[in-house]
Structure formats: C-alpha cells, structure tokens
Amino acid sequence: MRWLLIKDLQILRRSPLLVALLVLYPIVLAVLIGFAISRGPDKPAVAFLNQVPESANTISLGGEEVDASQYADTLFQSVDPVRVASREEAVQKVEDGDVLGALIIPPDITQKLQSGTGSATIEVLYNADDPAKRRFVEDTINSQVQKANAALTRRFSEVAVGYLDLISTGGQFSFLGQTIDILGLERAEALLADAREELPESSPARAQIDQVIEFARLARENLGLSDEVLASVGAPIRVDATVIEGGPTSLSSFAVAIAVTVSLMFVTLLLAAGTLALEREENAFRRLVRGLISRTALLAEKVALAAGCSLMVALLMLVGLALFVDLEWARFPLWLVALGAGALAFAAMGVAIGAVTREVRAASLLAFMVSLPIAFLALVPSGAVSGGMYGLIQVISRLFPFKATLDALNVALNDSGTMLVPLLNLAALVVAFGLIGRLALRRFA
C-alpha cells in the first residue's frame, strides 16, 4: 500500500494543473462563499428625490422645531442614495437599471406630519423584472421607513408628554411668539383648596369644590403615568431575544466553517474518486487486484491519500482565514479532530463514487453532481421550509458527510455544543461508504 501511495503522490506531482484545480478551485469557492455569508448585501443604489423645500424641512411641534430631514438619514443607513432632480429622472434611472429603486418625498410631507390629520405618504418606484431585487428593495425601504416612523413617533410622544406635563404641573407655553402662562392641575388644585377654606362650613359650594379638587388630583396622578403610556405607544413591541439552541457562533466564524467544509468536501471527493477511477482508466486495477494488493487495501490507500491531502489543504485554509477572522488557536487539536473525521468520511464517499465509475471524468462529474445538492440541503435553516420538509432534509443531510463535518467543525471553532454526535455520524458514514465502495468494486470489476 505504501508503494501505491507513493505512486499516487508522484502522479499528482506530475499533474500540476490537476493539483492547482483541486486546491485553487475550492479555495476560491470557499472565499466567495465566506464573503457572501459574512458580508451581507451591499447598500442598494436608490434614486432619491426630495421635493420638500429646504425652508419647509422643519416641523413645529408644540412650540419645538423638529428637523424632519434628519429622519432621512435613517433611511440612508441602508441605501446608497443617488440624488435626482425630478420624478422623470428617477423613473429613467430605475428603467435603465442604474438604481434598484427610487424614493420620492412629496413637497407636502412636512405639512402633513405637522397637521397630524393623516399619514404622510412617500412614493417608492422599483423595477420588478427581477423578483429577488424587487423583494430586496421592498424589504430594505419598508424596514427603513419603519425605523423613521418609529423615530418620528418617539419625537411626537416626547412633545405630547411635554404638553401633558404642562397640563399637570403648569408652566410657560410659547405660541405664535407669545408666552402664555398655563396654570396646570397641580396649582389649580391648590388654588381650589385655598378657596374652599374661605367658604363657610355650611356652604353647599364646599362639596362641589371638593368634587373639582378630587377630579384635579385624579387627573394629575393619572397624567403622571402618561410618559410611560406614550413611550409604550412609540415602541409597542420590544424584542427580548434568548438563544434556545446553538452556541455563541459568530456569523464570520460560521462562514469560515462553511468555507472550509466546502473545500474539504471538494478536494477529498475529487481526489478519492479520481485516483480510484484512474486505476481503472489506466487498466491497472485488474493487474493490481490479481494478488498484488487486495481491493480493501486499495480502497484504504485511496482514502488515506485523499484524506491526508485534503486535511492539509483545509488546515492551511483555516490557518489563512484565521488571519482575518478571530479564531481560538487553543482549540487547534479540535480543528484537527473535526477536519480529520470529515476528511475520512468524504474520502470514503469519494471511493464509493470512484468505484461505481470507470473513468476519472465521470467520477469527477458524479462527485460534483452529488456533493453540491448535499451541501445546499445541509445549509437550509430551520423555519425556511415546512417542518416535515425540514425533517426530511435533516435525514438526508445525515446520510452524507457535509452536515456532520460542518457541525463538528463549528463545535471545534466555536465551542457550540458537543462534537460527539457529528463524530459518531461521520464514523458511521466512513463504514457505510467504505462498504458501498468495496461492494461496487466487486460488482464492477
């Protein structure tokens, strides 16, 4: 077996294109996947037409001047605004594909906001040619408009609370340049109490004044709760998140786990399937197994070769990614265990693929065809599909090494649970695929 291993390494050394493809392709793929998952989408370009005159940007609320334009900044946190001069220009940019959508702020929006008699309306235009883009623009703008609404509501609430304070405790109020002194319930209650004391004991007005004093007291006490009530109106739903399952995995380290697992999968599968198929393509297989080496030893040699090479590639990749993503080096032994177990399982699957095919190209094609859907299935999150479908996906994912390797590597990188279950899963897959490969060699030899 040692000599076959050396022979395979010699052949690999003399196939620089193959080695480059085996190493570079998964790495490029992995880096792309890593970026896609960890960075999220860029800000979409959105045409922005603000028809509100600069002088009308300010809303007067209860004597306070509120600059409405600052709430547009909330929107620009998630979009890249392309300022346009007219509605026609905005439409043209959407049609030309220069922007994903257009946002038009009508000239009367501040008046409507100030009047409080109805909702102010902004106009959104988008190109619906691409449903995914449409959904993305809709979600982004809706989400940001919600944030702007919430911010404005908070501001309105603050002004309303100020009014209620004025009613409750009294004070100065400015209106149309004039300052008005507001008595307030608290002082009114005191004045009434003083007036009551000056009435004769038998005066029937005393009972009436008592009623008014009681009303003022109750009103003042209840208005004292108004700030809390209005605060809850401004943010009726708050989020209190608790993690029930899964660990403290950051998105970036999860992306690393995915990227490395994808690379490990491709390198191992292609090497194991390809080198075994090569024995048959070169017609050497029958010469080898007529007493020179057993079929089982031949499979073991291919598993060792593929797992060893891919383990090195995956470790190098992990070390490289660790330069950019914060990974715990103290957990390096666990990285080795997870990657080693995954590499063995992928290699066993690879030799099973190599055993049922007669040539390297067919083996490589089959490896791609099988592995890609398995990887995609394993990445389907719970809740994205119905419960029954998710259960089925979980079962299918457990029949192939991708999911278990990803879980094991995730634990190794992030301390997010136990590694025992995925390792047992991988061990079972090594045995199962090894048996399939052995039977296939017997059947197809």
Next chain:
Amino acid sequence: MDSSTVATPAASTAAAEPVLEARDLVKRYGDREALAGVSLAAARGERVAIIGPNGAGKTTLLSILAGIQRPDSGSVSRAPREVGWVPQQAALYGKLTVAENLRLFARLERRPDVEESVSRMLDQTDLRERANDQVATLSGGNRQRVNIAIGLLSAPAVLLLDEPSAALDPRQRERLWKFIGVLAAEGTTVVFSTHNVQEAERYAQQLVVLADGERLFGGSPRDLEGVVGASELDFESAFVAFLRQRGH
C-alpha cells in the same frame, strides 16, 4: 521477422509435463454460459494460441487462468501469482516513467532485488534507452513491451497475453513475436489469445479453438487443417471452414 526466426519449441504438447493445466472450466454471466467445461494443458516453453470468433470466451478463459475471475466450476493448476499476465490494453501509469512503472510493480510483486528485476526487464525488452521516458509519451509498440515486461517481472513459468498484437503495426508485431519466441525458447510457456488466425498458425504450437464458450478443438495448426480435410485452403479459410462444419 518470419516464423523461421521464432525459436524452436522447447516441448511438445503431448509428451511434456504440463506446467499449466485447466480442467473443465465453467463460467456463467446470468443465463449466458461464457465457458462450458473448457480444459487446457500447456507444456514448458510451449506457445498456445486461443482463437475463436468474437464472444467465444477467449478473454474469459485468460482472465480465469490469470486469476482475475473465478470460475463457477473447474480448476486451474497454478495460483495467479505464479502466472504472468499481460492484458490487451496496456495496464500502465502514463504519468510514470518506464523504470518507475517497472519499479512499482516489482515492489508490489515483492521481488527480492527490485533494481535487478527492473534492469533485467529493461534489457530484455530493449527499453533501457527509454527508461526515463513517461509511458504516455511512448509508441503503442513500446507501451506493449512495457506491458509485457511487467507481466514478466516475477519471471513466471507461464505468461498469458490477451490479444498482444491487436493495436500494433506490422513492424511492431514482428518485434513482439520475436520477443515472445525468445521467451518461449528460454522455457516460458506462453498462452495468448488472438483474432488473427494467421498469427496463431505461425507462432503457436498448440491451438485451442473456442466458440460460444465451447472448446471445439485442441491441437497443432496442421491437425486443424487435417480435421477440415481441405489441403488446398489457406489456414484462415480452413479455420472458417472448420467453424462452419461445427455449426458456428
């Protein structure tokens, strides 16, 4: 090279002790019987040709003699490791050099002195000058010589060749048969299959004719002509007439 340059047979079929003997070999693929009780015996240094139409069972018989397939019944006197086998298509690693291929198989054959075995085969097959060339760069003839050299690495008493001249041009074929003649003269028993009945007539001392898995004939080319009883026919015509006589 013509038949006169082929070395004299070291033994005759009838007289010598067989170094390879197969008895009543039966092999079935599903309902189809690829071999139906075929027997064969070859003496030391004898050249035996297995001939027959397509699907006769030639490759199956050689595969069983080589130990690649197991017969459903019947027996072979020699273990696979004692028999050299040269498949029809060169079983070599194209990315390795001639010497590396020989060295690899010498190690897998557990030869006591690997380098000596490699050197001997390079000399025997006249490939020393190409020893460091990658096999993928060799001509079909040279590739076949490496293929045969690997079959001979363990210095087997019996060499099995499956259609050894099929992909060779006439010049390469001549060199091949000369080489096989020398081997036989040195005592190696050579059993080969071929479609080319004229090659069988020229280079074999014993013919085994198979058709539909049955052994129809075993004997010398002259014996076959005698069975047909038409001395004016050339050997190929006599062979075809023989098959017709037997309903094939």
